Amino acid sequence: MNxxxxxxxxxxxxxxxxSQKQAAEDLGIAQALLSHYExxxxxCGLDFLVKAADYYNVSTDYLLGRSPxxxxxxxxENDIPEGAPTGKADGFSFSSSLAKKLIIxxxxxxxxxxxxxxNKKLAQSISTILSLNxxxxxxxxxxxxxxxxxxxxxxxxxxxxxxxxxxxxxxESAALAAINDSSANSPENIEITTATLESEYNKQAAALxxxxxNSENTIKKYE
Numbered sequence: 001m002n003x004x005x006x007x008x009x010x011x012x013x014x015x016x017x018x019s020q021k022q023a024a025e026d027l028g029i030a031q032a033l034l035s036h037y038e039x040x041x042x043x044c045g046l047d048f049l050v051k052a053a054d055y056y057n058v059s060t061d062y063l064l065g066r067s068p069x070x071x072x073x074x075x076x077e078n079d080i081p082e083g084a085p086t087g088k089a090d091g092f093s094f095s096s097s098l099a100k101k102l103i104i105x106x107x108x109x110x111x112x113x114x115x116x117x118x119n120k121k122l123a124q125s126i127s128t129i130l131s132l133n134x135x136x137x138x139x140x141x142x143x144x145x146x147x148x149x150x151x152x153x154x155x156x157x158x159x160x161x162x163x164x165x166x167x168x169x170x171x172e173s174a175a176l177a178a179i180n181d182s183s184a185n186s187p188e189n190i191e192i193t194t195a196t197l198e199s200e201y202n203k204q205a206a207a208l209x210x211x212x213x214n215s216e217n218t219i220k221k222y223e
Contacts, residue, residue: 004065006040012056012063013038015193027055068209070194075210102214105207112201117190125175132164132171 013023024034029048036042044052053060059072067073075098107130114123139160142148153160197205 002064003040005044005063006038008063008065009052010038011194012052012058015195016056023055027051068213069206070198073206075206102207102211105204106211109197109201109204109208113190113192119178121178121181122175125171125178128171129168129175132168136161136164 013020016023018026020034020038021031024031027034027048028051033042037044037048049060049063053063056063058070059067061067061072062070069075110126110130111123114126117123139153139157142152143157150157155163194205194209197208201208
């Protein structure tokens with residue numbers, strides 16, 4: 001059928017905490033056949049697709065990976081909450097585009113989830129990663145005009161980008177260490193499923209799920 005269907009079918013069962021045996025019984029097929037569907041070894045028919053969508057209370061478009069949200073809705077710029085106001089120049093404002101809104105809404109969700117973890121080391125590490133990305137992005141824009149005074153920055157460009165990349169890797173390691181720290185809070189307080197995201201964050205969740213899909217499409221180009 002496609003590469004997304006097996007992954008999403010398996011994900012939905014896992015998120016509902018259902019055994020493969022139970023899901024197969026409820027869907028009226030053999031467990032072995034459901035296993036083949038979830039592993040992408042066999043393609044299902046239209047009847048099963050509709051039955052599975054009804055069973056998991058999602059749209060067929062979501063099951064097929066055509067939409068990253070369970071309702072199958074297509075996200076538009078007007079659907080996403082407004083971020084901070086931005087300036088315009090010559091009637092053109094890329095900053096008010098869908099991409100900008102996706103990022104801002106996604107960051108809001110990330111910090112909300114971080115607050116729930118009450119894990120300060122993890123929050124600090126992720127903040128470092130985000131801050132360094134913003135720093136590099138700003139320096140690239142600043143570089144656009146050779147007349148912009150380089151004295152704005154303390155560190156020269158070559159060293160800054162090299163050190164920022166190293167800083168991100170160290171921050172990622174620190175974040176993983178914070179997650180693995182036995183003194184960290186129990187993971188039960190940060191259970192995440194597509195259903196919980198959509199229930200708590202609504203349009204912001206839709207923005208995050210769209211950003212995840214867009215990012216993975218980009219990553220696939222470099223695998």
